[in-house]
Amino acid sequence: GAAGATGFGSMADTGLLESLLRLLEKVDGGTDSQDVAADLGVDHQVIVGAVKSLQALGEVISTEQKSSKHWELTGEGREIAEQGSHEARVFNAIPDEGLPQNGLMKMPSGKVGFSKAMSNKWIRLDKAHEGGPRVFKTVETIEDTVRDKLQLVQKGQSAKLEDKEKTELKKRKLLSEVTVKSYWITKGSSFSTTITKQETELTPEMIASGSWKEKKFKPYNFEAMGVAPDCGHLHPLMKVRTQFRQIFLEMGFTEMPTNNFIESSFWNFDSLFLQINPQQHPARDQHDTFFISDPALAHEFPQDYLERVKQVHSEGGYGSQGYKYDWKIEEAQKNLLRTHTTAVSARMLYKLAQQEKFTPVKYFSIDRVFRNETLDATHLAEFHQIEGVVADYGLTLGNLMGVLHQFFTKLGITKLRFKPAYNPYTEPSMEVFSYHEGLKKWVEVGNSGVFRPEMLLPMGLPEGVSVIAWGLSLERPTMIKYGINNIRELVGHKVNLQMVYDSPICRLDS
Numbered sequence: 001g002a003a004g005a006t007g008f009g010s011m012a013d014t015g016l017l018e019s020l021l022r023l024l025e026k027v028d029g030g031t032d033s034q035d036v037a038a039d040l041g042v043d044h045q046v047i048v049g050a051v052k053s054l055q056a057l058g059e060v061i062s063t064e065q066k067s068s069k070h071w072e073l074t075g076e077g078r079e080i081a082e083q084g085s086h087e088a089r090v091f092n093a094i095p096d097e098g099l100p101q102n103g104l105m106k107m108p109s110g111k112v113g114f115s116k117a118m119s120n121k122w123i124r125l126d127k128a129h130e131g132g133p134r135v136f137k138t139v140e141t142i143e144d145t146v147r148d149k150l151q152l153v154q155k156g157q158s159a160k161l162e163d164k165e166k167t168e169l170k171k172r173k174l175l176s177e178v179t180v181k182s183y184w185i186t187k188g189s190s191f192s193t194t195i196t197k198q199e200t201e202l203t204p205e206m207i208a209s210g211s212w213k214e215k216k217f218k219p220y221n222f223e224a225m226g227v228a229p230d231c232g233h234l235h236p237l238m239k240v241r242t243q244f245r246q247i248f249l250e251m252g253f254t255e256m257p258t259n260n261f262i263e264s265s266f267w268n269f270d271s272l273f274l275q276i277n278p279q280q281h282p283a284r285d286q287h288d289t290f291f292i293s294d295p296a297l298a299h300e301f302p303q304d305y306l307e308r309v310k311q312v313h314s315e316g317g318y319g320s321q322g323y324k325y326d327w328k329i330e331e332a333q334k335n336l337l338r339t340h341t342t343a344v345s346a347r348m349l350y351k352l353a354q355q356e357k358f359t360p361v362k363y364f365s366i367d368r369v370f371r372n373e374t375l376d377a378t379h380l381a382e383f384h385q386i387e388g389v390v391a392d393y394g395l396t397l398g399n400l401m402g403v404l405h406q407f408f409t410k411l412g413i414t415k416l417r418f419k420p421a422y423n424p425y426t427e428p429s430m431e432v433f434s435y436h437e438g439l440k441k442w443v444e445v446g447n448s449g450v451f452r453p454e455m456l457l458p459m460g461l462p463e464g465v466s467v468i469a470w471g472l473s474l475e476r477p478t479m480i481k482y483g484i485n486n487i488r489e490l491v492g493h494k495v496n497l498q499m500v501y502d503s504p505i506c507r508l509d510s
Contacts, residue, residue, distance in 0.1 A: 014195045020050055021193045024061065030186035044182070051183050057198060058219070059188040069179050071158040071166060077150050077174035085146035086113035091122050094137050101125060101133040150174060237384065241366055241474055244386055247410045248364040253388065256344050258367035263343045264298035266332035270309055271346040272425040273454040288372050292335040299333065305350060306332070308458035318457040337370035340471065341387045349467065352391065353460035360392035366474065384474035395466035397428055400448055404432060404470060417442060423449050426469065446472035
């Protein structure tokens, strides 16, 4: 609640708080929390917690925060204060007949101790000694001043050391300067040596009995933060989508505009030079594609490009014999829900071809596409497609495989296989497989290939320009990454199915 907790219930106790208050009662003016910790024999942080608990009780005490600096030994410094400095240990290890240098250097304190002992002129090195360099003592006894200085600091007498001495020990990482925050504690206007718990809630029983009149209530803190509300989290699909997008951007790709779910058959099919009697291809059947009834037809096309597409389909051209069929504008005009984002790639490549001078490009898109599919564990009527397109002179299938390896490795998927395949508008083509740890088998994650010249040259792209492309569903790499075994489990991953796939076309719960 707004009144919050008193805080002292977690501290042993009321006993510790009252001990602190009794100590404060005996002193004139006030006392430092560090002194209180020393007098009560507890850690300073425990006293800091006790001070905060007393502050929560009202005006029992008054406090002022202060900062002070003091010197304390490091771990190595504590070791030296106990066992002696490195140089002293080296000196004490050397017998009267001397010690081989290589044996001395193997000691735990050998290297540092040898250097310091040489600087102090406690030892000498005879490089010409028979049997190799040998170290001898040059004095009978030594005074280990480093150890003595550290012991002074350990006893809280660092003021006896000069600044130069402290700096030297600090350079050797034997000493460190620590800032300590403490409280100056004085009696408050409601000071008492006994703790009275303040009430945080006014209850019906208090009102009925009248006991509230005798109670002390804790003031409300209107600045207190409320209870953090339960919050959502990113769906695995959105997480992986963000990762994919970031990977594309890191690889220098530019995102394509994909905000048109409705597309004409011309851009969705005809511009891609689909093979096998294209305008009668099964993919254009009502059973595979969602056609739009209103508006049923598109009317705006780049006419010169449309004529070149018609010609290469019906008569051939650009080194191709075409398909030799009667290409109809009525089929190309039909509107549909796009079956792939390659329709966007076709538009972007056509736009690229209209530039005065060709420049290499790398495009990507991640967005929704629609298929008139039977719903099952691996298929939806709508899904997200990831597409990458690279256009430049002389690109090959080897370039495509290299880009795909780099792409998936960045996502954390390293087990890849490539298999030759047939695609309607790429040649050569290949399928991409990744190993699914959950299903313990290889799963197809994408398709790829090199766009056919019959698609690119009618657009106006220069001869010699190759375009490598690949398309993946967002869902399957997500399933592989998170070990999810089917689509229903994926889209229902800790969220309501209706919230994730709320399309009028596809209802997973129907």
